[in-house]
Amino acid sequence: MLAMPENESNTPLRDEARTRRLFDAHFDFVWRFVRRLGVAEGFADDLAQQIFLTVSGRLHEIEPAREKAFLAGTALRVVANHRRTLRRRPEVGEDALNGEPADPRANPEELVEQRRERALLDRALDTLPAELRGPFVLYELEDASLSEIAELLGIPRGTVASRLRRARQQFQEAARELAKGSR
Amino acid sequence: MSDLGKLRDGDDFAARLLRAGVTDAPRSETRQRAATALGLSLAASGTTMVGASAQAATAQVISATTKLGFVTLARWLGIGMLAGGAVTAGTAVLDRAGNRASPPSELRISHPVASSQGSLPRVTAPPSIGARVESAPVDSLPSEVERVETPSAATTTRRAQVPSSEHVEADSALSKESALSKELALLEGVRAKVRAGDGRGALAELDAIQPSVHVLAAEAELLRVEALLESGNREAAQALARELERKHPGGPQSFRLKRLLSAP
Numbered sequence: 259m260l261a262m263p264e265n266e267s268n269t270p271l272r273d274e275a276r277t278r279r280l281f282d283a284h285f286d287f288v289w290r291f292v293r294r295l296g297v298a299e300g301f302a303d304d305l306a307q308q309i310f311l312t313v314s315g316r317l318h319e320i321e322p323a324r325e326k327a328f329l330a331g332t333a334l335r336v337v338a339n340h341r342r343t344l345r346r347r348p349e350v351g352e353d354a355l356n357g358e359p360a361d362p363r364a365n366p367e368e369l370v371e372q373r374r375e376r377a378l379l380d381r382a383l384d385t386l387p388a389e390l391r392g393p394f395v396l397y398e399l400e401d402a403s404l405s406e407i408a409e410l411l412g413i414p415r416g417t418v419a420s421r422l423r424r425a426r427q428q429f430q431e432a433a434r435e436l437a438k439g440s441r
Numbered sequence: 442m443s444d445l446g447k448l449r450d451g452d453d454f455a456a457r458l459l460r461a462g463v464t465d466a467p468r469s470e471t472r473q474r475a476a477t478a479l480g481l482s483l484a485a486s487g488t489t490m491v492g493a494s495a496q497a498a499t500a501q502v503i504s505a506t507t508k509l510g511f512v513t514l515a516r517w518l519g520i521g522m523l524a525g526g527a528v529t530a531g532t533a534v535l536d537r538a539g540n541r542a543s544p545p546s547e548l549r550i551s552h553p554v555a556s557s558q559g560s561l562p563r564v565t566a567p568p569s570i571g572a573r574v575e576s577a578p579v580d581s582l583p584s585e586v587e588r589v590e591t592p593s594a595a596t597t598t599r600r601a602q603v604p605s606s607e608h609v610e611a612d613s614a615l616s617k618e619s620a621l622s623k624e625l626a627l628l629e630g631v632r633a634k635v636r637a638g639d640g641r642g643a644l645a646e647l648d649a650i651q652p653s654v655h656v657l658a659a660e661a662e663l664l665r666v667e668a669l670l671e672s673g674n675r676e677a678a679q680a681l682a683r684e685l686e687r688k689h690p691g692g693p694q695s696f697r698l699k700r701l702l703s704a705p
Contacts, residue, residue, distance in 0.1 A: 278481050285475065289467040303467065307475040314479055315699055375461035382458060398448055399462050426448060433455035 277314045280325055285310065287400060288329050294395040295337045296384060305340060309333050330410040334392060382432040386425055393418050394425035480663065480697050624657045631664050640672025659689065666701055678702065 289306040297305055309332050313320070320328045383391055392411060396402040404422070408415040449459035627650045634643035647665050654661045662685055669678035682698045689695075 274480065277479055281476060281479060281481060285472055286466055289471065290462075290465055293465060294462060303471045303474070306467065306471070307478055310475060310479055314697070315695075372461055372464070375458055376465060379458040379462045382455070398459055401447075422445075430448070430453075430455050433453070433458055436458075437454035 273314070273317050276317055277310070280313065280329070281310060284326055284329050287326070288333055291330065291333050291395060291400065292337055294380070294383060294399055295333070295391060296380065297337055297340060301340065305333075305336050309336050312336070324409075327410045327412075330396070331412070334411075338388075378433075378436050382429055382436055385432040386428055390421050390425035390428065393421045394429060397422055398426075398429075477660070624654050627653060628657055628660055628664060631661070631668070635664060635667045635671050638671060640668045640670070640674075643668035644672060659685075663697060666698060670701060 285306065288309055289302055292302045292305050292309070293299065309329060312332055313329060383395070386394060393407050396407045396410060397404070402410065404415050404418050407418045407422075411418070447459070449456045449463060631643050631646050631650070634640075634646060644665065647661060647668060651661070662681070666678045666682050666685070669675070669681065679702060682702055685698060686695060
């Protein structure tokens with residue numbers, strides 16, 4: 259049964275304008291973040307949509323300055339739930355839903371190469387534990403600063419720095435191994 | 442620790458992999474589906490059409506333009522011959538004109554539609570795009586296109602039909618895409634009325650278009666809730682919202698229903 263709160267101050271129109279602004283500003287970030295957290299493209303489409311549906315239903319809880327942090331936090335939780343679901347249902351293979359790269363400017367050879375590199379990137383990222391992967395992805399791929407990551411993930415800046423240092427070492431080692439294998 | 446440089450600025454293998462990750466982005470269809478699920482107007486959601494969809498649309502514009510040019514040329518030639526009393530000669534010219542290049546035209550075509558894959562609703566595509574094409578090959582012509590005249594031309598909209606057994610399959614696909622585009626356009630009309638505060642008008646329009654809306658029936662029902670709220674009939678809106686929740690418990694519409702009904 260639907261809850262029908264009667265005393266909220268937000269109007270649907272105001273909410274829609276805010277949702278639209280959030281969507282336009284952050285949808286690509288959320289989708290890419292979900293992908294680099296290890297979710298296959300077919301699932302990433304649904305999870306990104308789910309994250310925005312969740313956030314749009316809780317707009318009144320979100321301070322305007324913390325919208326991106328809220329999205330990132332929601333993304334981490336949704337991805338964690340998704341992983342638990344996959345562990346319970348291993349018959350749902352991630353590879354089956356991996357799609358083609360989206361860059362429309364690339365020619366067929368570039369698309370193949372791009373896809374190969376992204377697959378290798380995901381394999382290298384898969385070597386990182388979850389607590390290192392989030393800060394690494396945000397810093398290296400989403401250009402977030404250490405302070406922003408601390409804000410986004412709700413952890414001290416010093417912790418972000420130490421996790422990032424370890425993540426970079428592990429990622430580079432993994433990339434070196436993959437480079438040997440891809441020659 | 443101050444912020445460091447980025448690993449991807451290097452020239453090693455790790456940097457290459459990271460650079461590939463930075464350029465990754467969702468498909469335009471993914472954005473459009475999500476925007477629709479969130480109840481955002483497609484035209485204003487900031488989405489752009491790129492990739493395979495754009496290429497497919499361009500191909501359709503090219504083939505449709507060629508066909509339109511041929512049909513127009515053939516018609517005028519036929520009329521000229523008829524006026525001169527040379528019906529037989531005119532028919533022959535029409536037959537020979539099949540391989541000629543087309544004049545420039547401007548077309549409005551339907552956008553391709555993505556298929557459904559996952560558990561969440563998949564709705565896609567802006568209603569239409571415009572494009573100008575100078576010339577194109579004659580093959581792969583769809584059998585029906587809609588013409589939008591250029592500013593210097595007459596404002597009459599014409600529909601040209603050239604039956605072709607070779608393109609029945611393509612026509613069928615275009616027809617399905619066109620049907621969904623029409624539904625989207627119909628619902629956009631209702632949405633515009635709701636946004637303008639015309640709840641009664643939106644309800645009347647919903648009643649009128651109901652027989653034509655099939656794929657997006659759930660979205661139409663959600664708009665009906667909005668229209669009922671806008672027209673001041675909160676009780677009916679709540680009843681319909683409960684009914685929708687009962688039919689689709691925990692569905693993606695639940696968030697929007699709660700949001701709508703949370704207004705004072």
